Amino acid sequence: MRRTTYIQAINEALREEMQRDEDVFLIGEDIGHYGGLFRVTRNLLDEFGEKRVLDTPISEQAFMGMALGAATVGMRPVVELMYMDFTLVAADQIFNQIAKYRYMTGGLLKVPLVIRGQQGGGKRYGSQHSQSIESLYAHFPGIRVVAPATPYDAKGLLKTAIRDDNPVAFLEHKMLYFTRGEAPPPDEEYLIPLGKANVKRVGTDVTIATFSFCLLEALEAAEIVEEQHGISCEVVDLRTVEPMDTETVWESVAKTGRLLAVHESYANCGVGAELVARAYEEAPELLRAPARRLGMAPVSIPVSRVLEEEALPWKEEIVATVLEMARR
């Protein structure tokens, strides 16, 4: 298979879905004439014109609410938030409106839209341009949450997200944008269903359940503990946070007896805590040692390289935690 970048994969998914369905349109800041701050929507205005790729003013509340309105009559807006941190600027429209709209209308309306953009640390963007927001999205019912780690998954999941009749938060990661990976040639269509995890590494001692950029860190950490300590980790890429494929996780824990959940949003009230809680609700008998979770330290991401590294729940922290767990 050819190799492509994560950005390119997303660009292709958008292009193919726009070709396939006239109701799909893109809306956001600098996405049209410029092609997106991160060039994710490059060339799409040229191909589809100003009625399919809409450059907005810096009005996240308004264009998010407009996406909702358009979606209720069957349009399929794909909204770009330049940084996922701006979720907070449009939070009322996202969580009080989009997530609740179908429910409040007793199922009379549906809201098929995608909110996409990049998040995450590692590039010294500081407190207001680096935070990972998946736990916030997952807290509110009514919105799907997808966070792919590879170009292949990014393309297949985004295509599915656009066709889904529910609102979907599609969370990209700035550290993944220039990573490369295999993907079928453009226009060779494939879809990946939401809510299906993927075992990326087989192992016997500890299950690491993770997604997005943390997957890459977890895979590296797994190599390290294997080489240096002979501990074998199984690494599960959740890919979708809502719905969460706990079945695949429990299957893995059935082998390993140990569960570590890792993500980049804050640990406190995060997806990791949720997975731990579910493990004790749904599969307590599988756990041979206490389940653990890792997330961002309880600080807003600092700019300084040294501090940012310390705050992020990456490789070293995963290694250290796995070692602690294996010792039990």
Place this chain on the structure above:
Amino acid sequence: MRRTTYIQAINEALREEMQRDEDVFLIGEDIGHYGGLFRVTRNLLDEFGEKRVLDTPISEQAFMGMALGAATVGMRPVVELMYMDFTLVAADQIFNQIAKYRYMTGGLLKVPLVIRGQQGGGKRYGSQHSQSIESLYAHFPGIRVVAPATPYDAKGLLKTAIRDDNPVAFLEHKMLYFTRGEAPPPDEEYLIPLGKANVKRVGTDVTIATFSFCLLEALEAAEIVEEQHGISCEVVDLRTVEPMDTETVWESVAKTGRLLAVHESYANCGVGAELVARAYEEAPELLRAPARRLGMAPVSIPVSRVLEEEALPWKEEIVATVLEMARR
């Protein structure tokens, strides 16, 4: 001791702190001339005038941001959100600004302000006026989260919150507003430190850790299971969600070996999941049965009485869960 309502207790705390410190002022919608939609700020405009009790337009983002600005130079704003659901309208100012401001400025500034208002279900206000928001506040570092269940605690904790040099979210509950309880006479000052839980009922079989209105439900549930099933619950009122007094909880679990966390915000990525995760991090050896949590069902609160009751994690659900746990 005299008995007073929860509303009256809050009103007194505000009045006393405004008398004590000229830098304390109130800001919000309908709070001055009218005295607040729920009459919590009644009579305060008369006593303190228009420069201490500020009636705003419906501009939550602006007045929340203004509170931040004023707080950085030592004012102590107490912001009323008419419904805590409107947290989402001002989410950028609350979570990207207020919660992060001290950190981003490397400790050069502090933000002593209180965001207060009522939340919660039980009165058929529906999806956008009933949700409990403590897990959202707790997810973001940098903001204290207080949720008292009694008039006594409401008064003592609010006074402390106003004097605290950190931003504090002070979460009231609409079902508690007219409840009565003991409290010292007005002007007899007392303060309750943040981060101290309170054992409200002693028991031996299951520890229920909760706060706000769920405390009342938990206490009732404890009576029921005691009477009908001979199961003895210890009920811990956390009172503050951030910082969370896990020590008191672990002390209790050391006796009971069983932990059930209960709150009204969504269960998913909620405070309960967090407490369960911490239990397995900090005190796994105490747990003789899997720790559990209960929160709001994953639906936005419906209006219909029957549906709302079903969605809320109240008495019946607590009873049922305790029975399940005791059986293990």
Place this chain on the structure above:
Amino acid sequence: MKPVKDANSAGIVARDALQSDSAAAAQPEESSAPASITTDVLPSDAAIDFDVPALPTEMLLEMYRKAVTIRLMENALLAAAEEGQIGGAMHTAIGHEANAIGAAFALRKGDYITCTYRGHHHGLAWGMDPGRAIAEVMGRSDGFAKGKGGSMHFVSPEHGMMGANGIVAAQVPHAAGLALASHLRGEDRVAITFFGDGALFQGVMHETFNIAAKWKLPLIFYCENNRYSEMTPIWRTSSIEDIFLFPRSYGMATMQIDGNDVEVVHAAVSLAAERARAGSGPTFIEGITYRLAGHMAGDLETYRPPEEVEKQEAYGPLAVLRAKLKSRGVDEESIAGIDEEVDDLVDEAVAFAEKSPWPDAAETYRDVFVEAATGDA
């Protein structure tokens, strides 16, 4: 014709720019109402300057029937709320009826509307059934949203009613999105969104003004200016002197009208809809009206003198409509006949709602997601 402040050739009211310094000088002290944005303006004093064609008597009769239906339903709901049959925050539209009715009759099937928690009049004006509406407010299974949405979330896609909202101004961008859909698809559908005077001070309003004007969306912004935001009069929280002039700065056409007069509302919305369908973009309409009941069920109305309400009652939509009908030669008896018919109809509607079963507890868990994972629109 109504009194006119002044006008430009396009038939839309215009006026000189606010002279900022003189405006500042004229500012009221915190506690006293200014001359212009005040609670004792009468709807009939609103500036308009376009032809208001006489509507056929038949249509006025239909409008009257609607107005009485809304009024009596609201009264019935207030009574039910007092009995504890309705919880939460229930906002009635008593006094606001003409804004909804005039607009509904001016628009076409296929057009869209979004509105606020004060949305019962829009629902009924747009054709929703009173029985199912009352059932919804009461949380019964025959409610259009199965009791999930309640009073604050009237919705009926088959009537173009795309949702009411509990968050002030949140419905405004939704309507802009509906207008955008129409625009992108090359349809001639128009969207209208209703909001209150208090909603002007929510940021999302402005964001939407700007985008709608720039993109020339087929959208009508309709402000039901009842001079109060809950218990707070608008002059206490803003220096804006004339709401209808204000959105001009975005490059939008605007008008100020008597929102209690169905014929005036009908004419204004017709004009705005015509502009929208012609591709001329959004119009802002300020309908001067008055809330003749409390902000919501249970409001003790300590913030306004009873005389103020009494005075406004005489200019209310029902009074205006009755006067119109009389001037068309409709006799008292015919009017009373309608009143009685509607009274029966509303009684029946209440009875229907009260007999409607409670929803199943299992219903709680439905409608969070569309279950089919993928699908076409």
Place this chain on the structure above:
Amino acid sequence: MKPVKDANSAGIVARDALQSDSAAAAQPEESSAPASITTDVLPSDAAIDFDVPALPTEMLLEMYRKAVTIRLMENALLAAAEEGQIGGAMHTAIGHEANAIGAAFALRKGDYITCTYRGHHHGLAWGMDPGRAIAEVMGRSDGFAKGKGGSMHFVSPEHGMMGANGIVAAQVPHAAGLALASHLRGEDRVAITFFGDGALFQGVMHETFNIAAKWKLPLIFYCENNRYSEMTPIWRTSSIEDIFLFPRSYGMATMQIDGNDVEVVHAAVSLAAERARAGSGPTFIEGITYRLAGHMAGDLETYRPPEEVEKQEAYGPLAVLRAKLKSRGVDEESIAGIDEEVDDLVDEAVAFAEKSPWPDAAETYRDVFVEAATGDA
């Protein structure tokens, strides 16, 4: 005197209301720039109508020194960014210097300022040390915020600099809160907040306009209009024709000025500060300026022709200041002398920053909360 669009007696520029329909008619097609809000307006064409007193040559020299310091620091930072010493989004103020300098010299110690991620010029103009500033941008321990805030979060309470912000327009209500504190305490401090043209379309701007005007806060809204919001020219996303006229609708005094001319900026901000201290409320200033470098480090600037930048260069703050100094009889050599001194100073500042140690990893966990549980201000 500068060209004046027109004026009212208070010495503040005024103009007729936007004629909504004609404005709509003049609307550009999506892809072509309109005549008025366009990228080729020159700062010197801005409308002003008040006396611009000549500032003492000594002060102009000081201002020039500041301007060169900012410019050279920005250049040094761009070089460091290219080397990978700086991450994230670094926005320089190249071309914007005069807005900050003119304002800083017009205000007093004790006044407050908040600004945007594009805030280096404000920081330096307000007296922050370049060495510590560069250290902050590089994430070193000698940064004023110990490397936690970086380029987007300049802050220095001792200089009245109360914070820059990464979220567009979020700093605007903060300044209103500072002005409110001054107002409530009966102090005569003034707050100024800087933001870009793109920030006009964030709802919170408007919410703050309204409250500040109503409460007559001692606040100066300063819009650095550089005609671009990132890579998008303002005319592409708005129909607003003249930014400075727009906030009039809230009952605010407004002016449009050449933001590249320190004397003009100084005069305008002085006037606004006087009004604020006199209790006349907020003023909105539109400083026409131009961003002579990319939106941020690494910007390839494909969205504007190099000729546009060249043309604007001639009207840039440094060119304007040099011409002023020459007309005051300051010779080329003295100017070159300053340039060289500043060059050394900035080199030293860079060296200082590069030698500054990395913060301790333990620092990561500090400053989330004030540790003492309770305390007085």
